Amino acid sequence: MTANLGNIDRVARALIGLALILAPLLNMPAVWSSSLVAYGSMAVGAILVITAGVRFCPLYRILGISTCKL
Template identity: 65%
Template sequence: MPANVGNMDRILRAILGLVLFIAPLLNMPAIWSSAGLTYGSMAVGLVLVATAFFRFCPLYRIVGLSTCKIN
């Protein structure tokens, strides 16, 4: 698994992932009153944090995209 997620991409993914994971727990805004939206948001947030941590995005590989400067 070669790295294909750059530094700025990692930071944005980590922040957005944490927001999507934590916001439903705080119920802010009330859009997460649905259980499906809550679990969906948390799953997407977890995937974003994981891709930021591992510096690898499977979707980027399929599309042939890379934001990492060191390949």
């Protein structure tokens, strides 16, 4: 598993992921009042944070994309 995420991509994923995890918990805005949408948002946020942490995105591998400059 080689890294395919660059630093800017990692920071963006981490920030967006954290926002998607925290927004339903704070119920801001009320669009997250549906539990299905809230749990879905938190799941996507967790995936973004995990991929940022391990510097690897399986979807990027499938599409042949790499933002990492080795």
